[in-house]
Amino acid sequence: DAKTTQPNSMESNEEEPVHLPCNHSTISGTDYIHWYRQLPSQGPEYVIHGLTSNVNNRMASLAIAEDRKSSTLILHRATLRDAAVYYCILRDPPQTGANNLFFGTGTRLTVIP
Amino acid sequence: EAQVTQNPRYLITVTGKKLTVTCSQNMNHEYMSWYRQDPGLGLRQIYYSMNVEVTDKGDVPEGYKVSRKEKRNFPLILESPSPNQTSLYFCASSPRRTSGRLETQYFGPGTRLLVL
Numbered sequence: 001d002a003k004t005t006q007p008n009s010m011e012s013n014e015e016e017p018v019h020l021p022c023n024h025s026t027i028s029g030t031d032y033i034h035w036y037r038q039l040p041s042q043g044p045e046y047v048i049h050g051l052t053s054n055v056n057n058r059m060a061s062l063a064i065a066e067d068r069k070s071s072t073l074i075l076h077r078a079t080l081r082d083a084a085v086y087y088c089i090l091r092d093p094p095q096t097g098a099n100n101l102f103f104g105t106g107t108r109l110t111v112i113p
Numbered sequence: 114e115a116q117v118t119q120n121p122r123y124l125i126t127v128t129g130k131k132l133t134v135t136c137s138q139n140m141n142h143e144y145m146s147w148y149r150q151d152p153g154l155g156l157r158q159i160y161y162s163m164n165v166e167v168t169d170k171g172d173v174p175e176g177y178k179v180s181r182k183e184k185r186n187f188p189l190i191l192e193s194p195s196p197n198q199t200s201l202y203f204c205a206s207s208p209r210r211t212s213g214r215l216e217t218q219y220f221g222p223g224t225r226l227l228v229l
Contacts (some may be wrong), residue, residue: 025193036218041223042222042223043117043205043220043221043222043223044156044202044203044205044218044220046218046219049217066158087155094206099144099146099161099163099209099210099216100146100158100161100171101156101158101205102158102217103148103152103155103156103157104155105154105155106155113123
């Protein structure tokens, strides 16, 4: 399985942009990159996903390196409600046909008022 | 409202006393799965189901059973709970995977289990 590497923790000031990095040097050509986050005392929730091009949605932006070996989740203006653990995830091996997510330990984002 | 529900949310039990944690989704999703979350280990998959009557083991299936008799329900069964199964459990569901990418998964609120 392709693995991802993320920093254990990061801090950001409120209303400042946050760039959360993820390394996935063994990514295959057809792997999508997914990001989920887990707010305190809640289940994980989907944030964004992408394949090759940068992606934007109402929650965040995803910047994918040209060689696809790394990506960055961008929160444009961090709020206290963005304090969470952020997970960068690649897909299950295609031959299983399953829709499995392989979570690492993620990056714990602390937002400072 | 589209959601995944789990019951109970909190449970304290004793070693060896069989228990069931229920999971239900109202989105007509084919795929459902169970995860456990432990400090320092992140979320690990226990079992998953790709459709009714189709289940398979995840990464940590020992000590657990599941069943999928109906599309909306996917209960997690601990036949003889032990203290090392004390954990936070999450159920998730998603549409069938029809292409190369993962489908978005929707998670329940979690069930915190303590086995004494």
